Amino acid sequence: MELYLKECVDSLLDQQMNSSDYEIIIVNDESRDSTLQIAQDYAGKHSNVKVIDKKNAGVGAARNSGYDSATGEYIYFLDPDDYVAQNTLPILLDVCSKNNLDILTFVSKSVVSKPYPYSKNIDSLDINTDLDIKDGITYIADKKHKNEIWWYLIKRDFIKNTGIRFIEGKWMEDAILTSELFCQAKRMAHTTLDVHRYRILPTSAMRNKSPEHYNKVIYDNANAAHVYDKLIATIPSNHPNAEACINRLKTRQQSFVFFLMVRLMKSDISVSEIPAMLSDFEKIDAYPLKKFIGEDYHGIGYSCLIFVFNRKPLINPFIKMFRSFYTLTQ
Numbered sequence: 001m002e003l004y005l006k007e008c009v010d011s012l013l014d015q016q017m018n019s020s021d022y023e024i025i026i027v028n029d030e031s032r033d034s035t036l037q038i039a040q041d042y043a044g045k046h047s048n049v050k051v052i053d054k055k056n057a058g059v060g061a062a063r064n065s066g067y068d069s070a071t072g073e074y075i076y077f078l079d080p081d082d083y084v085a086q087n088t089l090p091i092l093l094d095v096c097s098k099n100n101l102d103i104l105t106f107v108s109k110s111v112v113s114k115p116y117p118y119s120k121n122i123d124s125l126d127i128n129t130d131l132d133i134k135d136g137i138t139y140i141a142d143k144k145h146k147n148e149i150w151w152y153l154i155k156r157d158f159i160k161n162t163g164i165r166f167i168e169g170k171w172m173e174d175a176i177l178t179s180e181l182f183c184q185a186k187r188m189a190h191t192t193l194d195v196h197r198y199r200i201l202p203t204s205a206m207r208n209k210s211p212e213h214y215n216k217v218i219y220d221n222a223n224a225a226h227v228y229d230k231l232i233a234t235i236p237s238n239h240p241n242a243e244a245c246i247n248r249l250k251t252r253q254q255s256f257v258f259f260l261m262v263r264l265m266k267s268d269i270s271v272s273e274i275p276a277m278l279s280d281f282e283k284i285d286a287y288p289l290k291k292f293i294g295e296d297y298h299g300i301g302y303s304c305l306i307f308v309f310n311r312k313p314l315i316n317p318f319i320k321m322f323r324s325f326y327t328l329t330q
Helices: 005-013 035-045 059-069 089-099 136-142 156-162 173-184 211-232 242-266 271-283 300-309 312-329
Strands: 024-029 049-054 103-111 152-155 188-199
Touching: 005 024, 005 035, 024 035, 024 059, 035 049, 049 059, 059 173, 089 103, 089 152, 089 188, 136 173, 136 188, 136 242, 152 156, 156 173, 173 211, 173 242, 211 242, 211 271, 242 271, 242 300, 242 312, 271 312, 300 312
Parallel strands: 024 049, 103 188
Antiparallel strands: 103 152
16 A cells, blocks of 8 residues: 555644544554555654554454554544545544534545545535434435445444454455444434545455455355344334335345355356355345345346346356356456
8 A cells, every 4th residue: 555555644634633632543464565664654753643563364353453452532444545635534523522423424535546635515514504313223224325434433432332343354344344333323424524535446455356355255245145134133123214224234235145146257166156155145035136126226237137146047057158258358
């Protein structure tokens, strides 16, 4: 992350906050470039910057180590290739504190190379007007949520009391933690304040096409689907928005299966493994994909693939044909 860490940390320092009011914890997960040196340079110049240098154990373990070291009232997980708009964090923290929120979600903007250092609506938005505070089950029922963890702040005492942590050694750790936290939240809200910048990189972990990594993501998607089965079982049936929340969680669960199947099309995993996978998904009602198409996922592309994926006799010949075509185009 040597190419992006400076912009990330500089954006956190450019927030008009006293250094004694917040800390920046940089977790170096056995990087092989100059990332660690850049991080240590910041720590040498800024008293509120701390560096954790650890052996690589995956994203979940790295985030847990930062979380364990944190002392602030609120926690924000930010990827080192992303950044935040100028002077937005003090506003978010003020809203969280005044309203005693467990979680506050906000707007993220995807960027490539052009910098977007300023919030587009920071001067025009009254963030406290009509702030709709609700519990997490209602939030999930009302609004499609992202899997990632960089579009919300978390009250540290809240996450600590839940005992929820990132799973380690597996991908989809952010998707699992996000839904688990939301389901436990008693007071959360969303603001339309433009805050986060998500940098689209062809070298990102989820775009890594090496067979070992690509196949691991497939199996970890399967694991996420099974974890969601246990999460769904925790939703209290007497909650007024239980049914809508469960439906949205089922959609998210089936999205793991859908995108697993899409990845299988480009993988070298034997098609002979697919029947056993589908059988396991059937046991937890994650297959057939009857609850995937809807408000959150729709369109002709999704519908065509669902038509194939929901018909077992079509899957193997379809994937074999696709792989042959895909190989020729590479």
